[in-house]
Amino acid sequence: xxxxxxxxxxxxxxxxxxxxxxxxxxxxxxxxxxxxxxxxxxxxxxxxxxxxxxxxxxxxxxxxxxxxxxxxxxxxxxxxxxxxxxxxxxxxxxxxxxxxxxxxxxxxxxxxxxxxxxxxxxxxxxxxxxxxxxxxxxxxxxxxxxxxxxxxxxxxxxxxxxxxxxxxxxxxxxxxxxxxxxxxxxxxxxxxxxxxxxxxxxxxxxxxxxxxxxxxxxxxxxxxxxxxxxxxxxxxxxxxxxxxxxxxxxxxxxxxxxxxxxxxxxxxxxxxxxxxxxxxxxxxxxxxxxxxxxxxxxxxxxxxxxxxxxxxxxxxx
Numbered sequence: 001x002x003x004x005x006x007x008x009x010x011x012x013x014x015x016x017x018x019x020x021x022x023x024x025x026x027x028x029x030x031x032x033x034x035x036x037x038x039x040x041x042x043x044x045x046x047x048x049x050x051x052x053x054x055x056x057x058x059x060x061x062x063x064x065x066x067x068x069x070x071x072x073x074x075x076x077x078x079x080x081x082x083x084x085x086x087x088x089x090x091x092x093x094x095x096x097x098x099x100x101x102x103x104x105x106x107x108x109x110x111x112x113x114x115x116x117x118x119x120x121x122x123x124x125x126x127x128x129x130x131x132x133x134x135x136x137x138x139x140x141x142x143x144x145x146x147x148x149x150x151x152x153x154x155x156x157x158x159x160x161x162x163x164x165x166x167x168x169x170x171x172x173x174x175x176x177x178x179x180x181x182x183x184x185x186x187x188x189x190x191x192x193x194x195x196x197x198x199x200x201x202x203x204x205x206x207x208x209x210x211x212x213x214x215x216x217x218x219x220x221x222x223x224x225x226x227x228x229x230x231x232x233x234x235x236x237x238x239x240x241x242x243x244x245x246x247x248x249x250x251x252x253x254x255x256x257x258x259x260x261x262x263x264x265x266x267x268x269x270x271x272x273x274x275x276x277x278x279x280x281x282x283x284x285x286x287x288x289x290x291x292x293x294x295x296x297x298x299x300x301x302x303x304x305x306x307x308x309x310x311x312x313x314x315x316x317x
Contacts (some may be wrong), residue, residue, distance in 0.1 A: 272295055
């Protein structure tokens with residue numbers, strides 16, 4: 001089981017790791033990690049190579065895409081307001097332009113020679129992120145997401161795994177084993193699996209009060225999955241107990257242009273805190289992933305090092 005942490009090349013990350021006095025490779029060696037899961041949210045390769053350390057690559061996720069795919073122009077323009085806004089988000093005003101962006105994003109990720117790609121399956125508009133009243137069901141989103149991915153499978157080499165990540169928004173939530181199995185059956189690519197994001201799964205249950213309750217909840221979902229658990233090849237490991245925030249969060253209707261407020265809202269839901277309860281090992285008694293990615297929020301890389309070290313110790317790693 002390879003131990004990783006998520007990494008992005010945004011200026012803040014690059015500067016933060018320089019302040020430690022270590023290179024990325026030195027930092028990984030200090031923590032006893034096998035590499036990184038590189039966030040590739042762009043259509044062009046990075047200026048510097050990461051192929052020596054990038055075990056995995058997380059593809060860009062467009063959280064709001066269903067109405068573009070279905071050519072539902074009335075609702076699409078309620079969300080985006082203008083063609084310029086559509087171009088900024090999708091790369092064009094038609095779904096073929098968006099498919100081109102997905103293909104380019106996959107190509108940029110593959111430059112780093114990752115063992116696996118992460119593809120998130122979700123659909124939510126900015127307004128729905130606040131109202132929690134969704135226009136599309138999990139089943140509808142998964143059905144269309146499979147069709148989208150099947151249009152770009154030719155970009156992925158057969159020896160590169162594609163791991164579909166769960167979300168708490170409509171889509172692949174893992175809460176319904178039958179629907180999860182049906183989604184996987186629709187994918188026309190053999191080398192597939194699931195990336196279990198523990199924080200995302202916890203976000204589906206706002207009644208959870210403690211880590212122990214959260215761990216038990218995750219284990220109950222995994223048991224209900226039955227044999228489908230074997231599809232879990234990776235784990236994004238973090239804890240999120242955001243029920244109180246979810247109940248008290250504002251019910252405003254923002255625009256897509258309001259990125260800062262939307263990002264803050266999502267971060268308050270998806271907390272990315274380290275697990276501290278040793279019972280977290282119960283999760284790994286039910287699954288045998290190839291990869292564990294420590295996906296944590298932090299103020300600096302020294303704090304991240306402490307959090308990763310503590311979380312690794314819980315796993316006996």
